[in-house]
Amino acid sequence: MRDFRKYGVWEQSHKLVLELYRLTKGFPADEKFGIVSQIRRAAVSVxxxxxxxxxxxSERDFARFLGISFGSCQEVEYLxxxxxxxxxxxxxxxxxxxxxxxxIKKQLYHLIKKLNAES
Known part of the structure; x- marks a missing residue:
């Protein structure tokens, strides 16, 4: 079993979540259940x-979840x-x-590539 805390990409994504929570506090109140909620959910998903x-x-399962994380990064990028x-x-x-x-996306990409090569 892997310790997620040992991955720099996890640490960076956690910091991004904290920053996005801080930034979205200043968004309009009527976006609380719109963009604010969506950005926060997507960032937390990463x-x-x-x-x-x-x-x-397995390495394959780990890579699959990293792929989902990558997709959530794309969502945060657009939002x-x-x-x-x-x-x-x-x-x-x-x-x-x-x-x-x-x-974060670059790190995920390289980690996924490495895991897929090992499986």
Missing amino acids: ATNICEGCGKA TLLSKDLGFLDGHSYDLVQFEITS
Whole structure:
């Protein structure tokens, strides 16, 4: 069994969740059940699926959960773009989030590739 805390990609995704919770506190109240909820769920899904995958016995199952995590990153990427375009997220915050998402996606991609080669 793997310890999710030992993966840098999990640590970075956890920090992203905390940052997105902080940023979305400033979104309009009428978006609480819309974009705010969706961004938060997608961001949490990135970190959660890494954790869940760590509990799987095979490399193939671990890679599958990392793939789900990657998909959630894509969702966060779009939702933050939408938030910026709607004026809920300033350009600087958007750029920082995008940098983190890109980094997480690269790490997930390489880890998935490595696991698939081993299985």
